[in-house]
Amino acid sequence: MTFFKNIELGAGCGNFGKLFFSPCCLTDKNKELKIACDICHLDCFCDACELPFGENTFGIAILCNPYGYGFNTKEETEILLNELTRVLTDDSRIIIIGNHRNKYCTPKRIEKRIHQISLQGVNIHFTVKETDSACPYMGYPFLTTDGRKTNPNKEITLYVRKQFNTGLD
Amino acid sequence: MSENNSTLALIRKNIDRLVLSERLRISDYKEDFYSHLTSLLRFHLTVPDEQYHREFQFNENTYMGLEQFILENSDMVEATKAPDDIDWDLADDAKDILKDRIKRLTEEEKSDDLKPFIESTTNVFENWLIYDLMHPGSVYNPWIPAVNILQKGYVYFISDDKDRISQYQKRIYQKADRDTHGNLAIVTRSSKKRKFSGVLADNRHNLQISVYQYLKEYASGSDHAVSLGEIQDFMGTNISRQTIRMKVTSPLKKAGLIGSNSKGFFHIATPKDLKQCYAAHLEKVRGLQGTLRIYEKQAKVLGIENLGEGL
Ligand SMILES: C[S@@+](CC[C@H](N)C(=O)[O-])C[C@H]1O[C@@H](n2cnc3c(N)ncnc32)[C@H](O)[C@@H]1O
DSSP: OOOOSEEEESOTTOOHHHHHSOSEEEEESOTTHHHHSSSOOOSEEOOTTSOSSOTTOEEEEEEESOOSSSSSSHHHHHHHHHHHHHHEEEEEEEEEEEOTTOTTTOHHHHHHHHHHOOOTTEEEEEEEEEOOTTSTTTTOOOBOTTSOBOOOOEEEEEEEEEOOOOSOO | OOSOHHHHHHHHHHHHTOOOOSOOOGGGTHHHHHHHHHHHHHHHHHSOOTTOOSOOOOSHHHHHHHHHHHHHHGGGTSSSOOOSOOOHHHHHHHHHHHHHHHHHHHTOSSOSTTHHHHHHHHHHHHHHHHHHHHSTTOTTOTTHHHHHHHHTTOEEEEEOOHHHHHHHOTHHHHHSOGGGTTSOEEEEEOSSTTOOEEEEOOSHHHHHHHHHHHHHHHOBSGGGOBOHHHHHHHHTSOOOHHHHIIIIIHHHHHTTSEEEETTEEEEOOSHHHHHHHHHHHHHHHHHHHHHHHHHHHHHHHTTOSOTTTTO
């Protein structure tokens, strides 16, 4: 059994998580990628909103160029963040890398959604930065769902704090 | 809430005007569906991407991949650069208004039966709006034909998921060739409750790609135009000339990707080619305008006040 500290969602045919956030469990919903990718790096096929992992398992969750899932609507965001914060430990991070025009993860939308939804016993703090040439993953070949080049220019980090019920009133 | 109140008010007014069609006819939306796909394909053909090396099939992955690619790279085909900031609140508000309107029109406020239709239709509308906010009024906006379908009174679900599509329209796959089963399909609903119609996309887009590439290589510029017969020979299939015209050359021409003259078809390569195409179309439009004026005159004779009313 491999030990994974981090998890990447919707990883596609890439190996981003393994290169920059190792040891990382690569996941994607699309089972066809097993044959469609030249080399398939995926460890598990699953929906980002239905993860087959226990609570408090990972320190970092990574989403690169989410498309077809993510923060497009309030309802989607609520389901996704409930699931991610369930498998994440206290004091963990969700890192989202994407293009500012990607409607599933544009920074303004993510920030708005965080304020729109309420997650039981979880606090989320939002930060965003530009991905510039100093970024370690600048030359990494990010791809769309059908293998076209995509250029992410924003890195959003959601800091996750869990408020544990101490049992004291 | 968006602070762009006037734009939102205008969007609301247009959405409030939407009604569902009394009819349920494939011919009402089929051309718009294909035209939407060709408009997306325009970006595949004109924006070079050395990363892309797959055989093209119009399935859900390609549809979604192209959607992302176009919204992120629209500046590469538009003459203008999109503003850095988009009014995402406006897109959110517009989507909510449309969702409510569709629920009310379909009388499906309480059930989840039409969820895929509401999602697909609002997703298309949102893409159209985002593109329009980036490049106002652009004719390259590939979601214009898809929004037309909504304006004609149909809500729709676009997908390649055979099981989900078959829940609404079983016959789509029974009638189609096996080699198209992985393609995108559109299922629509009008005002008729629990009744659906649909179309499974054929492989015309693969033909469009190969003919476009053939013309680009062997018929670049109006001086090198090739005849329909030569295109038919190149395709090496038993597709009739009429079908080639209908499914391949006319859509490519309509998308502004190729031109034609008395000798045949060509890839628009130079300003001279473009001028020639423009002049040919202008002449046709002027001819049609003349006919319209004659009808208007006849209307006066017959005592019709406004011939175009309600059109
Ligand atoms: C735009 S691609 C990005 C691929 C990769 N992360 C990259 O940046 O190169 C989006 C990926 O998300 C996957 N995906 C879509 N919906 C998903 C979901 N609900 N759960 C997990 N993965 C999903 C798709 O299969 C696809 O591989």
